[in-house]
Amino acid sequence: KQEVTQIPAALSVPEGENLVLNCSFTDSAIYNLQWFRQDPGKGLTSLLLIQSSQREQTSGRLNASLDKSSGRSTLYIAASQPGDSATYLCAVYRDLYNTGTASKLTFGTGTRLQVTL
């Protein structure tokens, strides 16, 4: 059974700092990994998807990497801003390309980020 862990559970940094959020998963067979942002009481906003054949993805100030051999992913946020304050979730799902099967996401518990002025 796939287990996803995120460390740290909470993080507070001053504005402008670069930071790294960690995600690890137990079953590293062919899985895609998706990072989300969740604001309090809100839905999940997709940030980045790393497909199982890829090693990293970038979007603006965000960079996510995937190391299947060690079962780890990191989300790097450059030059953090107060608007980045949210809970960040990682989730994995099996690569079922062309099978026609819908693959479920297994989520971590999240890292709650606070960026202070």
Place this chain on the structure above:
Amino acid sequence: EPEVTQTPSHQVTQMGQEVILRCVPISNHLYFYWYRQILGQKVEFLVSFYNNEISEKSEIFDDQFSVERPDGSNFTLKIRSTKLEDSAMYFCASMWYSNQPQHFGDGTRLSIL
């Protein structure tokens, strides 16, 4: 940008009553999901739906739960006889094709009294 929409945003229901949560997935997406998040806990998978049938369901998704895609645009989750422990945020998600990102709605907060 297209988005997944869910209604209502908040539903309060007496224990034992039936409730229907509604979702409009992104229009050209082929895969549909329901997840839930109990306050302070992980987001957990309930059910996936593809090609007009359930693809996979979790242990949580027992006989009290059902899903429908009645008209090609809506995707509903029905809970026949609600329990206190069904209180949670319920999220609908859709995905265009395998290995693409799943897109989530803002959720329906279900409160069972």
